[in-house]
Amino acid sequence: MTRDPIGEAHRQWVAHGWPEAADGMAMVTSLVRAQQLLMERIDAVLRPRGLTFARYEVLRLLSFTREAAMPMSRLGSLLQVHPTSVTSAVDRLVGQGYVERVRSDSDKRVVRAVLTEAGREAVEEATAALNDAVFEAPGLPGAEVLGLTERLTALRAGLGDA
Amino acid sequence: MTRDPIGEAHRQWVAHGWPEAADGMAMVTSLVRAQQLLMERIDAVLRPRGLTFARYEVLRLLSFTREAAMPMSRLGSLLQVHPTSVTSAVDRLVGQGYVERVRSDSDKRVVRAVLTEAGREAVEEATAALNDAVFEAPGLPGAEVLGLTERLTALRAGLGDA
Numbered sequence: 001m002t003r004d005p006i007g008e009a010h011r012q013w014v015a016h017g018w019p020e021a022a023d024g025m026a027m028v029t030s031l032v033r034a035q036q037l038l039m040e041r042i043d044a045v046l047r048p049r050g051l052t053f054a055r056y057e058v059l060r061l062l063s064f065t066r067e068a069a070m071p072m073s074r075l076g077s078l079l080q081v082h083p084t085s086v087t088s089a090v091d092r093l094v095g096q097g098y099v100e101r102v103r104s105d106s107d108k109r110v111v112r113a114v115l116t117e118a119g120r121e122a123v124e125e126a127t128a129a130l131n132d133a134v135f136e137a138p139g140l141p142g143a144e145v146l147g148l149t150e151r152l153t154a155l156r157a158g159l160g161d162a
Numbered sequence: 163m164t165r166d167p168i169g170e171a172h173r174q175w176v177a178h179g180w181p182e183a184a185d186g187m188a189m190v191t192s193l194v195r196a197q198q199l200l201m202e203r204i205d206a207v208l209r210p211r212g213l214t215f216a217r218y219e220v221l222r223l224l225s226f227t228r229e230a231a232m233p234m235s236r237l238g239s240l241l242q243v244h245p246t247s248v249t250s251a252v253d254r255l256v257g258q259g260y261v262e263r264v265r266s267d268s269d270k271r272v273v274r275a276v277l278t279e280a281g282r283e284a285v286e287e288a289t290a291a292l293n294d295a296v297f298e299a300p301g302l303p304g305a306e307v308l309g310l311t312e313r314l315t316a317l318r319a320g321l322g323d324a
Contacts (some may be wrong), residue, residue, distance in 0.1 A: 004315075005240050012226045018289070027307045029198055032215070032315035033242065035197040037321040038190055053194070064174045078167050080195070103253035127180070135186035139320035140313075145189045148317065151302075151310045152192035153166075158301035159199040 006030055012108070038134070045129045049122065050096060053090045054081070056130075059098060059115065059123035068103070068115035075113060098122055168192055201295070207291045211284065213259060217244070218292075219252045221260060221277065221285035230277035231264070237275060242323070260284055 006029050008159075013022035028138050042063075057079055062068050077087040090113050093099035100120030104110040115123070138145060168191050175184035204215050213221075219241055224230050232240075238248040252275050255261035260281030266272035277285070300307060 005242070006315075009222075009226075018293050018297075021293035021297035023307045023311070024300035024305065025293075027300055027302075027311045027314070028204075028297060030311050030318065031193065031197055031200060033323065034314050034317050034321070036242075037318060037323060038193060041321070042190075060171075064171075080167070080198075131180050131183035131187075135180075135183035135190060138186035138189055140189075141319045142185065144316065145185045145314065148310075148313045149185070149189045151186055151193050151306065152189070152196050152314060153168075155196050155301045155308065155310065156192065156199060159196065159203070161195065161199060 002051055006033065033055070038138070041134050042130065045133050046126060047153060049126050049129070051122070053086045053088075054079075054085065055093055056123070058086070058089050058093060058113070059119055060127065062113060062115040063120060068120065069112045071104070071110050071112050072101075073110075093119065096122075168195065200300070201305065203296050207295050208288060211288050211291070213284070213288055214251075216241075217260075218256055218285070218288055220248070220251050220255060220275070221281055222289065224261070224277040225282060225285045229283065229302065231274045233266070233272050233274050234263075235272075239322065248304060258284075 006026055009029060010026045013019070013025050016023075039053065046052060046056055058075060061075060061078055062070055072086055072090065073083070074122050075090070076083050079086065090099055090101065093113075094101060096118075098116055100114045100116055102112050102114050106113055140148060168188055171191060171280070172184050172188045173231055175187050177308075183287075183292065185278050189245050201215065208214060208218055220237060223237060223240055232249055235245070237252070241248065252261055252263065255275075256263060260276055260278055262276045264274050266274055302310060
């Protein structure tokens, strides 16, 4: 059988009496599968560098700020993940010497994550590798990349993304 | 700041001298984020039922076969995951009483996963709940659902999906 498993699932959905859910199922399953394929490529770049995509995103966000630092709570809201996920990512990055936790001088209740020089080098090197291996050739021609991003942006809005 | 973090990242990519990677980065990050939002909805349905999406997909595939059974190797190739992932999902499903492992009569080297009656009930109930909560209203109007699925199918092909 060389049929696409997702097309086959769509036919099964209709045959089982769920036609009004079949298109949504195919879209969701296609998106999950595309994400798996992209994440395999991303992980192939990041794993040898001791990074996950979540930790890479933390380093990337910090690197874009003027002081290479950000309150932990702000990291969580920008990455749109649970505070515990940010804590665990930053724990690992601290262990790797890429980030330090520093209590704010102006407000002792605020803990900031600060990028170290080693973290700066790691994120610059990882970004160059990701650009080269994934982002410059993400699986679609340029114009289709923009069309897909537009539709994904509409989907995120429809799913209540902040 | 109410700007979209992905639009902001795109601006940063261009500003840092990586314009040829900026669109791909925005597409990949949009897809990863949309997948997170969808998976939150899926998990909200499946977690109370003791299932993950991976285990649900195993039950669903088995339920669509005539004998409600399939060789482990075939499950892996249809789900496009590593054999170890199928083994671990089926281990959990066996523990839950939803699947049994049965050595094939015709070829003793082949181990088949067989859906139990409890597994059949669980997957039917979970499918009805997923259809209702996610697949019938996946975050986009119907015509846009089809347009997005088409583009995701092209992306999967461009990423070398089997």
